[in-house]
Amino acid sequence: MEFELSKPQQLLQESARTLFQRTCNPERVRELMETETAHDDTLWSEYVDQGWTGLTLPESVDGLDLGVVELAALMEELGRACVPGSLAASTCAGILLNELSSHDIAVSMLQEIVEGKMRAAVALHEEVPDWDPTNVQASLGRGAGQIVLEGEKTLVGGLLGADVILVVVWDENELAIVSVPSSHEGVEIRSTPGIDRSRPLGSVRFNSVTVREDNILGRGSAVECALQRMSRVGAVMACADMVGGMQWMLDAAVDYAKTREQFGKPIGSYQMVQEQCADMLLLIESSRSATYYAAWALSEDAPDALRAVSMAKAYCSEASREVGDRSIQVHGGIGFTWEHDLHLYYKRAKASELSFGDATYHRELLAKSLLDD
Amino acid sequence: MDLRLTAEERTFRDTFKTWLLANLPEGEHSGRRETDPDYMNAMRAWQKKLFDGGWAGVSWPKEFGGRGASPIEESIFLGELASAKAPERVGVIGEGLVGPTIIAAGTDQQKSEFLPRILDGTHIWCQGFSEPDSGSDVAALSTKAVLDGDHYVVNGQKIWTSFAQIADWCLLLVRTDPKAPKHKGISCLLVDMKSEGVSVRPLRQMSGDSGFNEVFFSNVRVPVHHLLGDLNDGWRITITALMNERANLGSGLYMMFKAAMDELMAKARELTQGGVPLAQNPINRQKIAQAYLELEIFKLNSDRALSQISQNAVPGPEGSILKLYWSEMNQRLVRTAMEVLGDRAQLDEFDQGRWIYRYLRSRGNTIEAGTSEIQRNIIAQRVLGLARSY
Structure with a gap:
């Protein structure tokens, strides 16, 4: 091992x-x-x-x-x-x-x-964001030899600047993925800036966009499986991103605690500050174990891969918020300023926490697999 | 990164599982050490059985009668024992702490006198470290030993001593140089618990049982050839063994907590409130899932630490992260269980009082083997490099 x-x-x-x-x-x-x-x-x-x-x-x-x-x-x-x-x-x-x-x-x-x-982006969420693709509303209309895409997608990562949008839609009774060039007529892209400016999100409206049959890249169970795979790997990517961010936030806090002096001594010599740092390390190392196990389980198609992903995403989502809170606290006033880089990480952590399902969502997935027949 | 067991590790596991299946005593294996001689005899018999099967001292080098197992194999061994709900190992302190310390620092005579008897269960050991006035600051201990001819004369008191009621020998830390800095004036003695002047008083815990004791030493004479290691070097030689132990505890603890977790999930499916199974209440579902994932992440942390030890050979202060994690995790797990199970869980007749016991016993987790405050100090100062605060 x-x-x-x-x-x-x-x-x-x-x-x-x-x-x-x-x-x-x-x-x-x-x-x-x-x-x-x-x-x-x-x-x-x-x-x-x-x-x-x-x-x-x-x-x-x-x-x-x-x-x-x-x-x-x-x-x-x-x-x-x-x-x-x-x-x-x-x-x-x-x-x-x-x-x-x-x-x-x-x-x-x-x-x-x-x-x-x-560059391509996947458009899943709609007005009511939901990580379960079967709840999408967007659909393909078929009639008079034409296929028409109608609907609106929100919270799309990588949308701004993407050449192609992969849209999750209903095609009659099946989920389907349609590829639509972002420059296509009837595609209306809007920037929706939010808390994390490092990975901006956008929304896109499809106003009677005509779609060619061969731009439907898949449908039915193939699409459901593909979306599942993407969501699981996506969740692990978000976890790993959070682990890296958490490590930066801890390193910054420890460095600061070693040099910042109050009452004539580095604040890192005080146990209350030490406790914050020790707790951050515990959260990070646990997040790292969970993330790499989930990554390995996905790579190996291990039988517990699904659970491993939900455990990692639930744990890291809360841990990274917690580490961010504590790092700001250790930094004191400077950690609350625009000038310090901490807020860049803090904001990115919030977006990662929400992406591919937050802790509550993944705990429920886990509960389903543990408690329901 | 490859989390599969290697071929050797699988063989080790399968060999032990086969042996365990054939040799595990029947029935439930729990009892109170201090009041139940039948239970005690059963535990001694189990130690002997492990020894006869070649499963005592699994991590000890072969030349000292061990099996030469790697840290990962030892963890497999402990995990299998726990998942089979095997009897408590009465030789755990001898095998985990005393033996490795004697192997590292003992004389040839001490090795041949003690090591075989630890393995076959003839000698049950306890460790005399904590004192009433030195808990977290254990190096400030004041039990003293004074040389008198070819004996040390020991006076003082130890506390929180597991197994002392039944132990034959004690690995005792004593002050031999009161003028030296506190870590440098401590020696390690091997003390026969049947010596004149040793008395043991069980310490009753809030859970009602007495897993720990107070031990009093009054002019106890210990022959000089039972000094372990050099004079005044007792702290250094025992701390290494303690760190080893901390890192290797993980898998056995995991299986113990997992048994509680599995019971909780089964109960939550079976019991209802307002006609709805507890397991269908959305708040319970969140809490149970959280407890479950925290437990599984403990196993992952523990496996990762073992994998590091296997590669670097030395356990570091990182063992403190594991200890801090599992102790607080178990408290949350049991608290969750009590909340989910609700009113009925307060009764002795519910699940034979197991939940009450776990709930109360878990309070000790963040105190024993280094309090959470001490673990955080160690992490902050020795892992993160912040300045010492005491």
């Missing part, structure tokens, strides 16, 4: 850390957060060079064909450096397309995503 990252996995993580130290320092993070898309072309081409746009995708589309553990190791570094942009959202789109790869168009889209020629 080996619970640590293997040498190659560590190397991947270290190269990500080095890249972000070099190309994405806090000043750059703030600059990007001022933009609507938070997208950085230079950074994106680094991702393409490293193969990260196809990290878990098969070699047949020039992906690296690595597992969810490697993906988590990478996402932890994105979280640690608070890297802006849509790599995670685009990875979700890639996972979804890969699950639907019996479709030729899906395969050619994957190829373009890996090469960095296309």
Whole structure:
């Protein structure tokens, strides 16, 4: 039994850390957060060079064909450096397309995503956000030889700047995924800025958008399975991002506690401050164990993978909020300012907490599997 | 990263499981150490059986009669024992603490005198560390030993001593140099509990049972050849063994808590309130799921720590994170159980009073083996590098 990252996995993580130290320092993070898309072309081409746009995708589309553990190791570094942009959202789109790869168009889209020629976003949520895809309302209308998409999607990650939107809709009695170019007539995209400016969200309205039959990339149980896979991997990516962010928030608090003096001594010498830091470490290490176990279980298709994902997402969601609260408290006044970088992480943590189901949602999933027949 | 057991680890597990299935005594194995001689005899018999089967001292080196198991294998061993609800191991202090310390610091004579008798259950050991005035600050202990010819003469009192009522020997920390800094003036003695001047008084806990004792030493004469390690080096040689123990406890504790968790889930499905199963109440569902995930994450933390120890060979202060986690987690788990089960759980007749016992006993978890406050100090100061505050 080996619970640590293997040498190659560590190397991947270290190269990500080095890249972000070099190309994405806090000043750059703030600059990007001022933009609507938070997208950085230079950074994106680094991702393409490293193969990260196809990290878990098969070699047949020039992906690296690595597992969810490697993906988590990478996402932890994105979280640690608070890297802006849509790599995670685009990875979700890639996972979804890969699950639907019996479709030729899906395969050619994957190829373009890996090469960095296309960015895609998955549109699931609607007016009433719900992680259960069977509750979507958007639907395809069929009649007079035409297929028409009608509906509105909200809280779409990676939407602003995406070339293609993968829309979850009903097609008669089946769930389906339709790919719609963002520039298509009748597609109305709106920026919906919120708490986390590092990964902006958007909403999109489809006003009688005509869809070609071959743009329906899949339907029925294939789509349900694909969405499930995406949600599970997405939840683990969010956990890993939170683990990285939590580590940054703890490191910042400990560094500050060692240098900030009050009553003639570093505040880190006082037990009340030490307690905050010790509790943060416990929350982080537990989050890390849960996250990497879930990643491994997904990679191996372990029988308890579903439970492992829900446990990790429920735990990390609350832990990262808690670590953020405590880190601000240890920093005192400076931690509450715009000038300090802490709030960038604090805000990102809140968005991650909510993405792919919050703690309450995942505890109920877990309860279902434990308590219902 | 690969969380599957290796081929050797699987073989180890399967071999032990097969043995356990064939050798596990029948019936329920619980009782009160201090009042139930039948239970005591059964525990001694179980230790002997483990020894005869080659399952005593599993992590000890083979040359000292052990099995040479890795930390992960030892954890498998403890986990299997707990999940089979095997009897308590009466030799746990001897095997987990005393033996490894004698192996590391003992003379050849001490090794041959004590090690075989720990393994076969002839000697049951207790550890005399805590004192009434030195709990968290155990290095401030004041029980003293003074050299008198070829004997040390011991005077003082120990407290919270598990197994003392039945122990044959005691690994005793004593002050031998009152002028030295407190950690440097402590020695470790191997004391025969039948010596003249040793008396034991059971300490009744809030749960009603007496797992712990007070032990009094009045002019107890200990031969100099029962000094373990060098004079005034007692703190260093025992602390290593204690850290080892802290890290390896995980899997056995996990199985014990898991048994409670499983019982809670079964009860929540079976019992109703207002005609609705407790397990269908949305608030109960949230609480049960939270308790469950915290328990499973304890197992993951514990496996991760073992995996680190296997690679780095030395347990570090990180064991404090595990201790802090499981002690507070178990308190929350039992509190949740009492809340979910409701009014009936307060009665002795409900589940033979098991929930009351767990609820009350869990209060000790954040105090024994280093309080949560001490664990947080250790984490802050030795893991995170913040300044010492005491």
